[in-house]
Amino acid sequence: MKMEKRLINIKELALYLGISTQTIRNQLSQGTFLIKPIKLGRLLRWDKKEVDRFIDKLLKQKDN
Numbered sequence: 420m421k422m423e424k425r426l427i428n429i430k431e432l433a434l435y436l437g438i439s440t441q442t443i444r445n446q447l448s449q450g451t452f453l454i455k456p457i458k459l460g461r462l463l464r465w466d467k468k469e470v471d472r473f474i475d476k477l478l479k480q481k482d483n
Contacts, residue, residue: 426457426464435470 432454433440446452447463454473456463 425467427467427470428462428464432465432470435467436474 427435429440429443433443436443443452447456454465454470456465
């Protein structure tokens with residue numbers, strides 16, 4: 420099954436990660452947010468596959 424490429428906005432990202440959009444914005448401004456956004460003009464989007472890989476990496480670290 421082929422996975423669909425998808426970009427998500429900050430609201431979708433926050434909901435997906437279970438954190439607030441303000442937390443994401445704060446970490447972005449401090450340079451501490453670990454998932455790099457894609458800039459489309461003034462808009463920020465995140466690759467959902469990259470977000471999923473980030474979550475998988477965190478889960479593996481937790482298990483070790």
